[in-house]
Amino acid sequence: MFFYIIRRINLLVITVTALTVIGFFLRSRVAGDLALEGNLFSNYFDYLMAIVQGDLGVTSGTGQPVLDEILIVFPATLELCFSAFILSIAVGVPIGTIAGMQRGSSLDSTIMGISLFIFSIPVFWLASLVMMYFALNWNWLPVTGRLNLLYEIDSVTGFMLIDTLISDNPHSQDAFYDALKHLLLPTIVLATVPTTEVIRQMRNHVSDVMKQKYIKAAASKGLSKTEIIMRHVLRNAIPNMIPHLGLQFSTVLTTAMVTEAVFSWPGIGRWLINSIYQQDHAAIQGGMLTVAIFVVTANVLTEILTVVINPIRRKELYAQS
């Protein structure tokens, strides 16, 4: 167990080092930003020191420190990702369970067929269509951004839903609903592909559990179907889902970058893509490091969490070492 965690943290360190090398390369293209005397290694070391102190350079677009800008845009992305992630689990887990319980039935093949179809939809296309029709043509929901400009909300946490709730603005209630409305369309679009993945994985795990003998034993004891699902099936299937969910989160984060570009969501994806257009190397370096390190850390944490939560995985590890 201890060695396992050491191995994972080792992996984290190697990955982050590899990323900082790319970052260093990008940053050294910014003229006059890093003092380029001395050899490559001492320059790299200086760069690492600067990152550790939170100095990611200055954007060439606005002249602001890169870190300050990232602290504004990254929470917006995370808010979008979390809500899409929660939505995909809330929809995917029950549907996947239903399909897995009746594997091979016509209901199962219908669900899997539809989810394969939805999986094939290119997200930027869906985003454009949804935005054009729901927001522009039918005027049901706001088109772009996170909040109507009428409301003046101070950024405390960077998460708009929380900020509007704790704000002392007299209209904070209305602002909250407005923020929710802005969040709705991007969330649904972003959640489509992950939902189909959750359905697929959940269905496989549930049907694996259904083949086990303890399910038969539980059924012969006279437990009702709901009791079997609640007590045995879900409890054994959900721990196996955690590694998939961890991977899903990084997929959501990347897909969010595309979704943001369509919905003009002021998140890190749109910001990073704009920086690439403008060849703003300091900003690219900072944005890339932030997103990649976040993804890698989240993955390593999920892997460790899997082992901690799931006794079966732990047993495998003990057998290995």
Add this chain to the structure above:
Amino acid sequence: MPNLNVFADEHILSPAEQTWKHYSSQQIAMAALWALGLLFFLLVFAPFIAPHEPDLRQAHLLLQPPSWDDKGTVDYFLGTDDLGRDVLSRLLYGLQLTFGNALLISFIALIIGTTIGITAAISHGLLSSTLHHIMDTALSIPSLLLAIIFISVLGPGLDHSLLAILLASIPQFIRGVYLSVYQELQKEYIIALKLDGANNYRIIRYGVFPNIIETLVNLLTRAISSAIIDISALGFLGLGAQRPLSEWGTMLSGATDLVFIAPWTVVLPGLAILVTIFIVNIVGESLRQSIIAGID
């Protein structure tokens, strides 16, 4: 000719025949296979089928509706876009740019990834452990993000985006092949082969390979569909293929504001991406199940 098989000996189907028998019994899978065949045909013969040059602008034929519309003409079967270019021709050439490149990338990644994966699985010690670590590193970052990182270093462009997607999809193959070869090597029939004096090549060729085809099909399906998505997403974001190339994502990126006056310019490229990925996925998934059924 009369049936000369007087003795009732049963013809035992080989695994490949079993697989085909299982596959051809599924109607949807067969339909998808025909559709895939059609896509290949269009891919190869696109320049001959396309009625017009993809970049030919005709100022007097802006936003011509498709032929089934009252105002449409058969000459421009799927209508024209806002610069008077024939949408059907652009879609056909786009098939080469999006689907063709995705196939190319996936097969190159398959060859490189499988070679490295098998090498890693049969080697021991430092090489295996190093490969394992590098793969874990590269895999923990999603392919589109990896591609965006590469492009941020290399700069936008179709070639760069293809290179980036290729580099991003190789680790998936290495990891998948490594794991399944490694699991096969633990099994007893491999030990039997070794006791028979088989060398590494024969163990891999006759022992392991027939049993990892299912994994390869699965990995290839995923790689092709994610390559299509990534190529078109990068094209859409303006980081991949640049205008006036008729890559499907690039076609969409300029056209979304036309959705109300000329819906065909927006709906058709997106549908093309959707249908292509859907067909690839159905064929891949059914083939995988048939291979499993063939081995059993």
